[in-house]
Amino acid sequence: MILIPKVLLDLFDDHYECAFLLGKRVREYWIVDALAFVHAEIGKSFRCIPPLRHDVIGVIHSHPEEHSGLDKEASKAWSVYLIKTGRALRGFEQGMPSEVILL
Numbered sequence: 001m002i003l004i005p006k007v008l009l010d011l012f013d014d015h016y017e018c019a020f021l022l023g024k025r026v027r028e029y030w031i032v033d034a035l036a037f038v039h040a041e042i043g044k045s046f047r048c049i050p051p052l053r054h055d056v057i058g059v060i061h062s063h064p065e066e067h068s069g070l071d072k073e074a075s076k077a078w079s080v081y082l083i084k085t086g087r088a089l090r091g092f093e094q095g096m097p098s099e100v101i102l103l
């Protein structure tokens with residue numbers, strides 16, 4: 001299960017199309033407590049090796065359509081992978097669909 005403050009999501013919506021998720025694992029939860037915004041070309045953004053920082057737990061990005069096959073592959077590389085499509089937010093943990101809770 002993934003927990004993210006709504007205020008971070010609003011900030012993301014207003015300004016960016018992708019960001020790194022900073023946070024931590026607490027019991028069965030992934031808790032997002034900050035975003036590190038990046039300028040990247042959607043479609044190529046997250047085909048990168050996850051950085052070796054313990055606090056970078058994943059990525060978030062937005063696109064106008066449903067997630068793609070590319071997302072399915074890319075999401076496996078991250079503990080947390082979030083996709084914003086319009087008002088919908090989808091979450092994945094290591095490539096598997098996961099519930100996302102707004103705080």
Ligand SMILES: [Zn+2]
Binds near residue numbers: 067071083
């Ligand atoms: Zn995508």
